[in-house]
Amino acid sequence: MSRTLPPLNALRAFEAAARLGSLSRAAAELHVTHGAISRHVRSLEEALGAPLFEREGRGLALTARGLRLRDAAGDAFATLQATWGALQRAREPAAALVLGCPGSLLARWAIPRLERLSAELPTLTLHFSAREGFDPALSGLDAALLLGEAPWPSSWQVHALAPERIGPVLSPRHAQLAALQDAPPSALRGAPRLHTRSRPQAWPRWFAAHGLETADANAGTGFEHLTYLLEAAVAGLGVAIAPLELVQADLDQGRLAAPWGFVETGGQWALCTTRGSDDARIPALATWLRTELQPGR
Structure with missing residues (x-):
């Protein structure tokens, strides 16, 4: 046969x-x-x-x-x-939910909220896995929390959480702060800019949203990860481009300033699982994440 x-x-x-x-x-x-x-x-x-x-x-x-x-x-x-x-979780109902997310998101947004998460979802145990890329099978994960945009892998079930908003930020220690903070967005074309390889479309999207030419938008110093990019910005080395939620604490504490505000990119925060997943913990986590990502939270 x-x-x-x-x-x-x-x-x-x-x-x-x-x-x-x-x-x-x-x-x-x-x-x-x-x-x-x-x-x-x-x-x-x-x-x-x-x-x-x-x-x-x-x-x-x-x-x-x-x-x-x-x-x-x-x-x-x-x-x-x-x-x-799902079969393994049925055998071990107390197993932790393995949640993958980029390292910068984990360090700058998720970890500062773990105490509140534990208090508000006391029956949910999480195990975080920091990674910068996710395959269609979400190998080794129950879910992934990330910033991204369609098209998503066809094998994913995507829980949209909040729109992605990005904007330029710079340190009060930046040598050109006084000249830049009251300048129009076009002034950033001549300023030292910082970018990250994980989101190469960030500067071009921001320039386009302000009606500016996008050629050479990523000119300047590049970093492999957003965490390093933002540390360079805090040190006054240039103007970085970053999602609002990942710099909100720095803005509140005066470590960074955002004179030009933030714009939506068309991307979104998303909680992703494999299609057909029946893990009852996912909807509760998605609802909690949506609440945390509301403006002013």
Whole structure:
């Protein structure tokens, strides 16, 4: 009897390579060799009688068949992971909810609110996992708290919490504070600017919202993580761009100033789970997060 499903290991190798756009990165994620990933993909192509990838420079591009299989495989693995997690939680009802979130969000927004969270949701135990990227299966997580925007992975169930608002901030120690704080937004084109690689669209979005040319919007010093960016801003090294909620405490304490205010980007704060998750703790957490993210909270 012929197989009606492809081999699981081959499908897993293909899904990782398709999602990551690289055989090498797929091999690293699955802890196998580059050759093993290549053989698995080749076996699927031979069984299908058609290519799943095409070479594109040094990278890979999915064929039409490859795109269909990637989406189906990603959804299937996400569903399996969600179901397996639900079965484990049913066996261990007291297990902590594993919540992933970017390190800057964890340090600057979540941790200062943990005492209030514990008081208002006393039956919820959280285990935080700091990470900067989230795969479609939300591997190792029950949920993810993040700032992002559509399109979201099709395997996610997204609980929208609040709109993302960003704005330029600078320190009272900044050498140009007196000249800048009463200047129009256009003055920032000539000021030393700081940006982060995790949100490269932040400065361009802010410039566009003020009717300014977006070319070279990210000129200036870049940082890998928002936490480092904001520490540089507090030290007076330049004007940073950041979400309001992550700098609110600095604004309240006078460590930073925001002379030009904040604008919505079209992005949002979101609590994400795998589609089909029936974890009863998620709606309660989403409601609490929405309340915490209300202006003036």
